[in-house]
Amino acid sequence: MFEVVIGLEVHTQLNTKTKIFCSCATSFGEAPNTNVCPTCLALPGALPVLNEEAVKKAISFGKAVNAKINKKSVFNRKNYFYPDLPKAYQISQFDIPIVEGGELFISVEGQNKRIGITRAHLEEDAGKNIHESEFSKVDLNRAGTPLLEIVSEPELRSSDEAVAYLKKLHSIIRFLDISDANMQEGSFRCDANVSIRPKGDNKLYTRVEIKNLNSFRFIQKAIDYEVKRQSEAWEDGTYEKEVVQETRLFDTTNLVTRSMRGKEEAAEYRYFPDPDLLPVLLEDEMLQAPIAELPDEKKQRFIKDFGVKESDAEILISSLEMSRFFESLVAKNLSPKLCVTWLNTELMGLLKADLSIENSPVSSAKLGDLIGRIEDGTVSNKAAKEVLAFVFENEGVEIDEAIEKLGLKQVSDDGAIEKIIDEILSKNADKVAEYKSGKDKLFGFFVGQAMKEGKGAFNPAKVNEILKAKLG
Template sequence: MNFETVIGLEVHVQLNTKTKIFCSCATSFGESPNTNVCPTCLGLPGALPTLNREAVKKAISFATAIDAQINQNSIFARKNYFYPDLPKAYQISQFEVPIVGKGQIEIVLDGVKKTIGVTRAHLEEDAGKNIHEGEFSKIDLNRACTPLLEIVSEPDMRSADEAVAYLKKLHSIVRFIGISDANMQEGSFRCDANVSIRPKGDERFYIRVEIKNLNSFKFIGKAIEYEVQRQIEAWEDGVYEREIVQETRLFDPVSGITRSMRGKEGAADYRYFTDPDLLPVFIDEELMKEGRDISELPDEKKDRYMRDFGIKESDAEVLIGSLELCEYFEAMLEYGANPKGALTWLTTELLGRLKGDVTILNCGIDSEMLATLVKRISEEKISGKSAKELLDVLVEQKGGDVDALITSMGLEQVNDDGMIIEVIERVLSTHADKVEEYKSGKDKLFGFFVGQVMKEAKGVNPSKVNELLKERL
């Protein structure tokens, strides 16, 4: 039997506000445990929440980016459940009326475009973090009450590759519009995948399994692929209804398998009701205008690069794959580098030399240094070959003064026409027999003459040699 995979994703994006969503505690990462806390995020009796305006603004920005409905009136609810890292034993979230309604995200996979529906995106508070060490379990509540935007997709994805493409596009959007750093290692961008299968041609939805807290594109793909195979095998073995149940599972990246964590609750199990401590949210026109004023989206940036700079689509795709790469590239242009030179020396030459954990952010070579290198090539002050030698040194010593290195390394090209002509005359005189052969039609000898001139006049500008040699011959 042929099966179809059905995937829907719930993505939790930590918003980069300076303070938490319902109190004034800082959201900074890496602080000592339980220092960014107060009576409100600790859930102490009598403490009252106050909604963070900036979190609402960032939700509006996301809605604008995905062309989604924005509900000017929305409400917060209490989602009741007990976890050790949630002191209140309920989470303040949105249920019936979220701030962001239906929207869409377009993905491209193997050259084919597909639109993935977004059901909703709602604001909520994060829980704390459990730390298990040997026989002890510890709790750090610094993350409790941090603002989250939970983005829920339609079950429109049909493969692990489509799911990863959607997540990468979503990750790119939230970073480019500046609402989150989306650092997956720090938990700022994490995903729950709802996975089910059905016979091809069957439009019904069967039992779905939720894979919880995935924070790596690679692991997300592997987790979905394993879960799909597990469900197919259960169906083919005739044990689908017994072994596949609605539950939450965890993915073990070491073994590559998912394992049961707990039964999956339905909405009724959470006993949602309107939070009595928070007023209904009304978004006025001023806040709506602020939220809708967003930065250039990745696809818009790609189109501009192709239109304004003549960059190929595949190269533009490489650039928009990273916000830092786009910012570095555009800074190089501001320092006077030409677009195609900036593209090549950034994406091919510099990135090709960075190994391990070294990135353009910590390699020590800033955009001005690389732009200067590209300009010196355009000015024919140094050759491309010499520039590669110079870049090797810059990478090794983590930056430096480009012009000073050109001088100290003796890389500056000779552009003195008189000196070059003098060398050309000597070469042609020495190889008079080959000059006659060239004149009789052996055009390939031109390369021989160029080589002889370059050999005798070290550091000479090759384009100058070509130009003057053609004139002389």
């Protein structure tokens, strides 16, 4: 039996308005090679100038994971051929990163586990190569975008643990608002270092790096395939030949990893301090700046302040947008219990295919209006589901307009309800007598008859209130 050893390197693009060493925009989707300048293009005489916002965002992350923030850090040149970085080296941090150490806690199958973080350092992103038939093109818009590379300790023991770690990390980064962490656009991508060893053996064997994974699903499948490949090579005696230190890519069509190139050692990068950049010296006020509320803290606050069940709180903090949606609902002084039910169950039940809470056709303002109409008795819970489904399919329609259109407004007029109840009690004098003699269960019969006569439009609370008074 083998034990799996996984270490992850996550590259997340920081959401600064400009690049890390120049004033070019970092906006996504622009025409190729338009967000560039002499610094991006490595023209002679162009010098880098460090973006202070990128430093602040790196500090926020370090504080969030209980890391040591180095008051002094250094930028280095990492040398090897980059076809998509005109300098042919990358400005990165090596021996003195801005963030050192740290920890992150995950839960897999009810088991909690601490995962150590080795470091998080700042660097510049590369451009993008585009291969078309026999030609290759390069778009340098992305070159120089600030990256935070977060390196875990090799303490993950399964693809499930790796995905749990990445989801937790993704959540922290989003709640800190230091990156949009959009995996489809490459703002949050991962390199997985995978090796195996016999159970009980503490030695680290040959690791293989799987490069540029950008979906949780593919990350899991890539790791599982690589573990299977290495295990089979060990068992059939070809491990030393088949498993070499290399970089592999994941083929998302055939769900296999393929060799890309040999993996370099740190010495081969010929790191040395960048002579164009002074060491970064942090001031105390930068280290003392508060950070945003983190997912675990928000979860505990929801449980304590709003009486939310832990399982529901987990759903509410599943994304920054989800938690903001809930917070905007309870800010209207609505019942937290109703807010949880109508957000977690009813609205989320309608969000399918390519819809999420971020692009929901029903905004928090509309859902808040609907919950308010339930609370004031304008609509019943059952009718509210119809209203929600209607406004979900007809985005421009407001809640009150939908209630009127569907004819679902509850009757709360005492006189109208009382008239029907008097007729029911008169027709069922025998049952009234039985109720008064002790057959309490007949109360449900009278409620049912009243609701039936009212064609479901009567406010149940009013029906109960008037019946209790009449049957005294």
